[in-house]
Amino acid sequence: MKFLPSSNVLAAGLLLLSQWTDAVTPSWTFTDASLQVSQRGAEAGPRQKFTPKSPISEPITLKATDSIKIQLTTEEGGKPKRPHQLFLFAKDSQSDLESFFVFDTKESGKARLDLTQKEIPLSLLSSPSLTLTLVVGSFGQGIPVSAEVGTLKLVLDPATKKTIAQPALKYGKLEEIYHTFRAEPKSPPAIISIVFLGAVLACLPALFGAWFTLSANVSHLPKSLAASPIAHPLFFASLIAFEAVFFAYYTKINIFQTLIAATVISPVAMISGSRALREVRARRLNGER
């Protein structure tokens, strides 16, 4: 009980003190602030007013030939005064890059900033919109203020667009790349191949049929076998063996094995062939062919 009043007094005192400091601590602000966009060789545009609490609502467009003039008066605790820091910050909302522009300030607190595209760093030029923030601050007890002015949209010349360099090399992961394979070779529909396969295979019976209608036959086979029982079968077998070797070469064996097989078969074919053909000649001379 005893302590209660005293602590109340203390609290009241603190409250008073804080109110007193509030009253004494002045804060920085600005008045008569206006922004004007003017085009080269044309009349200046309307003055757009803004205050620390109400920024310019519509986006400000800045063309290559335009220039922006910002004028204002800074005040500390209601009296015009020159601050130490009066900057306009321009921030790229995408990349978070931020640059700053320094006002030209007079002793009276009147300040002015002229801004053209040339003064904006290249890295900010490619940004779709820049957020402008005005900062007033100084040494001493004055509370500094930062206030949004508005957003700036840059309309670039085609020439300026070209000069915007590629962004500087930054270490980081790169885009992924996957190889695109060439298309696999394609065959026509199997049914077409099968139809033509049938047509080709049909040629064989057609050929043999044609021969037999022209009265081709193998009726002399017993006779020639009787005349030369070894040469004829050997010769014909060696010819079939050649075809078998070719088939093996197509499916399995390599060229060297093929050559070896051919060298084995060739003399057999030559010798037996000459004997067999001799028998054929004998039949011809007999008038049996």
Place this chain on the structure above:
Amino acid sequence: MTRLRLRSLFVALVSLVSLSQSISLTGPRTLLILEDDTKGQFLTLISDLEARGFKTDILSAKSESLSLFKHEERVYDNIIVFPTKLKGLGPNLQSSSFLKHAANGGNILVLLPSSPEGTIPTSISELATQVDVFLPPKGFSAVSHFDLADPIEPEHSTLVLDLPKFPSDTKNYFNTGENPSAKLLFQGPGLAIGGSPLVQPILTAPRFAYSYDTKEASANADDENVFAAGKQLVLVAGVQTRHNARITFVGGADMLADKSFTKIAKTNEMSGNRAFAKDVTAWTFKETGVLRVDMIEHWGQEFGPSVINGDIYRVKHDVTYSIALSEYSYDHFHPFTVPETDSLQLEFTMLDPYYRIPLLSSSSSPLTARKNSTIYTTTFKTPDQHGQFTFIVNYKRPFLSNVHEKKAVTVRHFAHNEWTRSWGISGSWPWIAGIWVVVVGWVGFVAVWLWSKPVVEGKSGKKKQ
């Protein structure tokens, strides 16, 4: 005999002790270029370094015995340049000597004077310019009127900062202190950095802070007397050369001085400066952020894992590539993990990359399991293009030592017996059938020619007879 045994035991003990101390990967020999009158300000920093196993050698820049090289070999592994009143550091400490030290793999930590009256020796500003760091001239000081460290301080030149934050794909080696929300105290001119990817800002100024000329612009910071502002004003910057030597610039030496290792009046909490000093020195002197490639394995579908790191692969075959990475941390290597939003990428290149694909961590490689490293692996199909290809892992990231591994291999074409056989291609069936129809027809023709009995001949024969 016993004496010998005792001796070997002693040697073993000594080597154990030296192993247990954490040691920079570059080496422990550290030169502190420090004048006697400033030595008292940095006692904690120096004793913290010595506790981590650095062998410090405190020399004045004026000292005649000071030389960075002996017989063309580095004398020191690490150098700390403390602020000095000297305008020049003398013939042994030219900017070229510092660069030669870095070119030979040595690390340098430069502490710039905090007070606007402090001078920056010419060789230091030359060194800075050559590594794309720009120091303000004498007389500059960084101030922030927002968020004051001490409301009574008239200069507003003590900045209170949060610990460094980086994008999520960058490893943060600078907030390892116990209190992650600790604030940092900074006083000094700051610096600016160029666009080189070798230079990274470690700590940047608060958004509305700026560095101005205290003499020329005491009343108003006009356009000509502001050095940099906002995030462009860098307070601590780290440079890593292409062969991984590190040079760090601290834009205000007081940040690492004893007087900043204290309570901050505003928050009534200890500043994070001491832990930050440890982080900055540890990174600069390669106790952190150093990567090691422990193993690389690649094998193709043709021979399977039985032929590791073979030189020849076939087109359109699966190839598996694995790389094991570990990271140094004060006294040991531990498995390295790539930040989630970052990616370790493998390129398969012949002039241009045909593939650039992420390598993913696998708990164990298909081939070798490793205890102290993470194995990153991927499988892809070799392109349908034969030639001399290169496996490239080019992992260069801020604050990490560079990993650039290349291996050239041959990618051969299909061998003649690896193609689809002709009967496997439906389009070729009529053609193959054509060949065999000819073969059978020819054999038949031979038979007919050999053994045919003339039919018409019968009549003529009879005539003959």
